[in-house]
Amino acid sequence: MSASGGTRAIVAALLANLGIAVTKFIAFALTASSSMLAEAIHSVADSGNQALLLLGGKRARREATPQHPFGYGRERYIYAFIVSIVLFSVGGLFALYEAYHKYEEWHSHPDESGITSWHWVPVVVLVVAIILESFSFRTAIQESNHVRGKATWVQFVRRARAPELPVVLLEDLGALVGLIFALFGVVLTLITGSGLWDALGTAAIGLLLVSIAVILAIETKSLLLGEGATSEDVTKIEDAIMAGPEVERIIHMKTLHLGPEELLVAAKIAVRQHETGEEIAQHINDTEARIREAVPIARVIYLEPDIYQVPAPAAS
Structure with a gap:
C-alpha cells in the first residue's frame, strides 16, 4: 500500500465523520433519539480513530536510533490496535449501554418513549450521513483497489501488512450499515410511536461495532506480534x-x-x-x-x- 493512498482515504473519512457527527448531535438534541446519540458517538469515535491513524503514520516516519535500530515502522500497527480498542469501548459498548437505557425507558413509559418532536430531522440527517459516508467508503475502495490485486476483500483485510486501508474500509462499512440500522429504528419509531424500535436499532449498532472492533483487534495483534512476507x-x-x-x-x-x-x-x-x-x-x-x-x-x-x-x- 502506498502511504499517500492510505492518507487520502483517512483524510476523506475524517472530514466526512466530523461533519456527520455535528449533524447527529444536533438531531439528538432536538429528538432525544438514542439511535442518533449512538451514531453521533460512533462518528466521534471514528474521527478520533482517523486522527490516531494519521498520528501513527507520522510517528512511524521517525529515523532509527541506537535504542530502536530498526526504526519505528511498527508504530502504525500500535495505533491501529488502539483504534480497535476505541471502536470497541467508545463506539460499541456505549451504543449497547444506550440501547439498554432506551429499552428501560420504553419498558417503564411505553407511551412516552417515541420521538415526539422534530420528526423529520433524524430521517434527513441519516439520509445525508449515508450519502457522505458513501463518498468516504468509495474513496477507501478506490485506494484499496490500487494495491488489492486479485485478492478478495476478505483476503485483503486479512493479508494486508499496512493497517490503514483495512481499518478505514471496515470503519466505513460499519458506519454505513450502522446508519441503515439507525434509519430503520428511527423510521419504525416514527411510524409506531414506540421507542422499542429505537432501542433495537441502537443495540444493532452496538453489536455491529463490537464485531468490527474484534476483527480489527485480531488482525492488528497478528501484525504486532510480527508477520513474515506474503x-x-x-x-x-x-x-x-x-x-x-x-x-x-x-x-x-x-x-x-x-x-x-x-x-x-x-x-x-x-x-x-x-x-x-x-x-x-x-x-x-x-x-x-x-x-x-x-x-x-x-x-x-x-x-x-x-x-x-x-x-x-x-x-x-
Missing part, C-alpha cells in the same frame, strides 16, 4: 537469490515486517566450497541487489554464507 514476496525473494550462479541453494530463510513498507530478510545460503572471501562478499552484494530489485521493501537483508552438507542417512 507468499508472493517470499517466492520473489527465493527466485532472486537463486537467479545468480553463485548460490547453490537456500539452506533456510526467514522474513519479518519491521513496518508496512520495510521488510527484514535473513537467509543462510550455500556457496561453492573453494571460493575466496572476496568472491563470497561480491556474490552476497549481487544477491542483495537482486532481492531489492525484486521486492523493493526488502530494506534490511542479512545473508550468511555456508557450505551445504548433505545430511547423513538416518540409522536403520
